[in-house]
Amino acid sequence: MRKNALFLLSVLIIAGVVLAACQPAAETTSEPAISDDASMASETTAEETVPTEFPRNETIYVSGAAWGPASTWNPFQPGSLANTTGTIGFVYEFLYAFDPQTGELTPWLAESGTWADDTTFDVTLRSGLTWTDGEPLTAEDVAFTFELGKQYAALWFSPMWEYVESVTALSDTEVEFKLSSDPLYQEFENNLYNVPIVPKHLWENMSEEDITVGVNENPIGSGAYKYLTNSEDRNIWVRSEEWWGNDVFGVPAPKYIVDIRTSSNNVALGMVLKGEIDLSNNFLPGVAEMADKGYVKTYYAEAPYMLSANTAVLFLNTTLKPLDDAAFRRALAFAIDVPSIVNVAYAQLVKAASPSGLLPVLDKYVDQDVMAELGYYFDTAQAKQMLADAGYVDIDGDGFVETPDGEKIELQVTCPSGWTDWMAAIDIIASSAQAAGINLKSAYPDYGAWNTELQGGTFNMTLNNWASMSNTPWTLYNLLFRHPIQDQMQSGNFGRYDNPEIFNLVDALARIPMSDEEGMKEACSAIQTAMLTDMPMIPLWYNGLWAQYSTSTWTNWPDENSASPTLPTTWSGYWQLGGLQTLINLELVGE
Amino acid sequence: MKRYFLRKILIYLLTFFLAVTIDWLIPRFMPGDPIRNMLTRVSVSSNATAIQMMYDYYSHLFGLDLPVWQQYFNFWKSLLQGDLGISTYLFPTPVTKVLARAVPYDVFLLVPSILLSWYAGNKFGAFAARSKKLDNTLSPLGYILNATPYMWLGILLAWFFGIVLGIFPIAGAYSFSLQPNLSLKFIGSVLHHWFLPFASIFLVEFGGQAIGMRNMIIYELEADYSHYLGTLGAPKKLIRKYAFRNAILPQITGLALKLGVIVAGALVTEVVFSYPGIGYLLLAAIQNQDYFLIQGCFLFIIIGVLIANFTIDIIYILIDPRTRMGMTGETA
Numbered sequence: 026m027r028k029n030a031l032f033l034l035s036v037l038i039i040a041g042v043v044l045a046a047c048q049p050a051a052e053t054t055s056e057p058a059i060s061d062d063a064s065m066a067s068e069t070t071a072e073e074t075v076p077t078e079f080p081r082n083e084t085i086y087v088s089g090a091a092w093g094p095a096s097t098w099n100p101f102q103p104g105s106l107a108n109t110t111g112t113i114g115f116v117y118e119f120l121y122a123f124d125p126q127t128g129e130l131t132p133w134l135a136e137s138g139t140w141a142d143d144t145t146f147d148v149t150l151r152s153g154l155t156w157t158d159g160e161p162l163t164a165e166d167v168a169f170t171f172e173l174g175k176q177y178a179a180l181w182f183s184p185m186w187e188y189v190e191s192v193t194a195l196s197d198t199e200v201e202f203k204l205s206s207d208p209l210y211q212e213f214e215n216n217l218y219n220v221p222i223v224p225k226h227l228w229e230n231m232s233e234e235d236i237t238v239g240v241n242e243n244p245i246g247s248g249a250y251k252y253l254t255n256s257e258d259r260n261i262w263v264r265s266e267e268w269w270g271n272d273v274f275g276v277p278a279p280k281y282i283v284d285i286r287t288s289s290n291n292v293a294l295g296m297v298l299k300g301e302i303d304l305s306n307n308f309l310p311g312v313a314e315m316a317d318k319g320y321v322k323t324y325y326a327e328a329p330y331m332l333s334a335n336t337a338v339l340f341l342n343t344t345l346k347p348l349d350d351a352a353f354r355r356a357l358a359f360a361i362d363v364p365s366i367v368n369v370a371y372a373q374l375v376k377a378a379s380p381s382g383l384l385p386v387l388d389k390y391v392d393q394d395v396m397a398e399l400g401y402y403f404d405t406a407q408a409k410q411m412l413a414d415a416g417y418v419d420i421d422g423d424g425f426v427e428t429p430d431g432e433k434i435e436l437q438v439t440c441p442s443g444w445t446d447w448m449a450a451i452d453i454i455a456s457s458a459q460a461a462g463i464n465l466k467s468a469y470p471d472y473g474a475w476n477t478e479l480q481g482g483t484f485n486m487t488l489n490n491w492a493s494m495s496n497t498p499w500t501l502y503n504l505l506f507r508h509p510i511q512d513q514m515q516s517g518n519f520g521r522y523d524n525p526e527i528f529n530l531v532d533a534l535a536r537i538p539m540s541d542e543e544g545m546k547e548a549c550s551a552i553q554t555a556m557l558t559d560m561p562m563i564p565l566w567y568n569g570l571w572a573q574y575s576t577s578t579w580t581n582w583p584d585e586n587s588a589s590p591t592l593p594t595t596w597s598g599y600w601q602l603g604g605l606q607t608l609i610n611l612e613l614v615g616e
Numbered sequence: 617m618k619r620y621f622l623r624k625i626l627i628y629l630l631t632f633f634l635a636v637t638i639d640w641l642i643p644r645f646m647p648g649d650p651i652r653n654m655l656t657r658v659s660v661s662s663n664a665t666a667i668q669m670m671y672d673y674y675s676h677l678f679g680l681d682l683p684v685w686q687q688y689f690n691f692w693k694s695l696l697q698g699d700l701g702i703s704t705y706l707f708p709t710p711v712t713k714v715l716a717r718a719v720p721y722d723v724f725l726l727v728p729s730i731l732l733s734w735y736a737g738n739k740f741g742a743f744a745a746r747s748k749k750l751d752n753t754l755s756p757l758g759y760i761l762n763a764t765p766y767m768w769l770g771i772l773l774a775w776f777f778g779i780v781l782g783i784f785p786i787a788g789a790y791s792f793s794l795q796p797n798l799s800l801k802f803i804g805s806v807l808h809h810w811f812l813p814f815a816s817i818f819l820v821e822f823g824g825q826a827i828g829m830r831n832m833i834i835y836e837l838e839a840d841y842s843h844y845l846g847t848l849g850a851p852k853k854l855i856r857k858y859a860f861r862n863a864i865l866p867q868i869t870g871l872a873l874k875l876g877v878i879v880a881g882a883l884v885t886e887v888v889f890s891y892p893g894i895g896y897l898l899l900a901a902i903q904n905q906d907y908f909l910i911q912g913c914f915l916f917i918i919i920g921v922l923i924a925n926f927t928i929d930i931i932y933i934l935i936d937p938r939t940r941m942g943m944t945g946e947t948a
Contacts, residue, residue, distance in 0.1 A: 079793045079795075094714065178669065258789070292787045472904060
């Protein structure tokens with residue numbers, strides 16, 4: 026008998042340990058009590074009943090935006106962390122949208138906006154705006170949202186309060202932005218289409234913690250879609266039939282959006298081929314061949330197939346020898362075999378970048394005279410000559426040059442492990458640099474280790490592409506020449522390039538009003554001259570706005586022949602760049 | 617019996633303690649800083665003071681600002697309270713919640729495939745050992761299956777049945793057009809999605825078990841007691857029955873030893889089929905240096921393997937009279 030009791034006891038102990046591991050954490054968590062919010066989370070929204078089945082002709086299946094289970098619906102958390110594309114754009118909306126194809130800001134919640142004088146921007150909201158809980162969306166909400174940035178330094182848009190003096194609701198539909206005498210116009214206009222407006226009546230009583238890092242389960246916004254439910258590998262959105270924009274912009278065609286997280290890009294490719302995913306925004310190597318054979322559709326019917334989304338820039342650690350020498354850096358720029366990166370590593374899915382680094386949509390800010398004079402191109406012989414001219418010669422006969430002081434050069438170029446396209450690209454960078462006599466090897470640390478090296482400045486050379494599509498060239502230059510130089514560089518200038526002259530030029534650009542196109546061009550030209558002379562980093566190619574779509578269920582996708590093409594993307598932060606309009610334009614096959 | 621179990625439990629507790637300690641230690645050897653990774657995209661345009669503030673806040677929140685010994689101590693303290701911390705990669709979701717969502721899928725995949733492959737593999741192996749002809753035709757199949765990497769077989773099955781024939785789905789645990797509900801359609805969809813990942817684990821294990829059993833049976837049939845039974849005129853069926861009962865014992869031990877490998881194989885299979893268990897989570901957690909989620913995933917594996925081993929220990933007592941005899945001998 027005692028034997029059995031002991032046996033039972035031991036089983037119970039172990040079962041207890043397992044159950045403890047599986048149960049949600051006890052509510053007695055230590056401070057700060059963030060976990061409480063998360064454990065309270067329910068799986069579905071209260072008001073919307075979830076149907077057991079989503080009819081194919083009312084549902085669009087997309088992938089490529091989420092990289093893990095959904096964890097937050099806080100619009101102030103960036104999409105890359107949230108894994109829920111649509112929290113900003115579907116649920117929470119902006120004053121403006123930006124059309125990257127035309128380069129114009131277009132009114133969204135705003136009906137119009139005018140500069141009363143150099144430092145006063147008046148926005149008139151559309152009439153009849155409502156939150157999905159039925160409350161009206163007014164100028165008070167807009168003022169409240171922007172003021173959150175003044176209150177909480179942890180919110181990403183809080184730096185704008187260095188030059189914003191006040192945001193005031195003059196009436197239900199009129200908001201006045203009062204700027205200081207020295208405003209950063211470029212950033213200000215960028216924020217007009219990036220700061221999501223939240224409802225004051227629900228957010229004013231929330232704690233700082235809830236506002237800055239809270240989960241915000243069951244988000245109440247004003248937009249075209251409502252959050253419906255999620256599970257481990259999918260997020261589901263349902264169209265808001267009462268959306269104020271249905272009369273203004275049109276009704277989005279799919280009633281349901283099922284955003285699928287696949288474990289690898291291959292799975293996404295298989296699902297597109299089977300017609301189970303309508304729009305995949307994954308990077309699928311070899312999709313060019315699929316497009317040529319007509320299995321999938323892409324934006325361009327031929328190379329580069331994809332629109333350009335951001336610039337892959339080779340950052341050089343300018344604090345290290347010999348990367349502190351401009352002559353060496355310029356020679357390196359000529360040594361890199363970009364054509365092979367485009368044709369081999371990417372199989373023609375990307376375009377080589379302009380030496381200015383600016384995306385094609387910002388072409389008008391590229392000074393072609395400067396590019397002709399100072400631009401670089403792949404030419405091994407010239408790179409060798411430039412190295413020799415600068416005193417870099419091979420002394421010990423190992424095939425690689427030494428510094429003018431006679432020291433050996435050993436450099437490493439990195440990218441995160443598993444990013445196969447970048448891994449292939451840095452292999453080409455390394456081998457083409459070797460061909461020019463530079464001892465450069467490639468290495469692929471884990472993402473975490475790579476990121477720590479990037480921000481801490483302990484890398485030699487590495488790739489980065491964190492400036493996304495924008496209304497202003499300042500976004501890219503703010504990444505490239507971020508200043509002041511600090512121990513940890515989190516958002517740009519990873520190579521710690523310290524040149525007050527360029528910093529001043531970038532600061533000057535930030536202060537030019539968007540309406541002064543000539544002034545912006547002039548400022549950009551000066552930046553480009555300084556940048557290409559000193560070559561502190563090397564823009565190489567444009568990463569694509571990866572998009573391949575199936576026309577088995579939905580059609581009328583944007584492509585190069587569309588009259589007013591929109592962006593075929595579901596990435597977070599792109600809904601206000603035309604992503605939502607793409608959904609509105611879709612049509613069911615056979616109707 | 618009592619001493620046997622006391623000793624076993626002590627060994628299991630010690631193993632648990634060591635395994636969990638290693639589980640805590642390993643992620644911390646990874647180069648890089650999890651908080652910096654987490655903050656990377658949060659604070660693209662925040663100023664330096666705000667970033668430092670957030671860094672300190674999160675370090676404190678995750679207890680990473682404490683001395684290492686204190687972190688280790690706190691880890692055990694909260695573990696015993698059932699708190700595995702907060703995931704940095706899926707911030708601010710608690711690890712227990714992440715696991716609670718994912719682990720059922722792993723159990724659903726692992727338990728049937730292990731049990732069925734063990735049962736079917738042994739039956740098949742015993743069957744194959746009956747005659748030279750069967751042995752020559754069937755055994756190579758077992759060798760090939762056993763030597764197949766889980767991932768490779770998974771990709772092959774997904775490609776052939778999922779894409780070429782198109783009769784099985786290649787992603788998800790149930791159709792992306794369905795919501796969980798108690799209908800035949802939903803249950804059918806769950807089974808439909810489960811089948812291929814199940815099959816790829818099942819087949820590899822099946823091959824391994826079949827070879828093992830076949831070898832054991834041939835060995836037992838050559839043993840003295842079998843020949844003795846034969847000379848006594850016992851029917852072949854009876855001899856094979858005795859051989860089978862003797863051969864099954866090492867097979868059970870073998871299963872216990874292989875459990876870790878099978879779990880690892882299942883995690884890879886989940887990634888191939890985009891099946892929502894902890895396979896993909898663990899991969900992502902490692903890439904993002906999410907200490908807490910890595911710990912949680914491995915804890916699940918550790919506990920699972922230990923429980924399975926313990927169960928096997930108990931089964932052993934039930935089916936092997938020698939173990940029982942030994943124990944009564946000890947206590948007598």
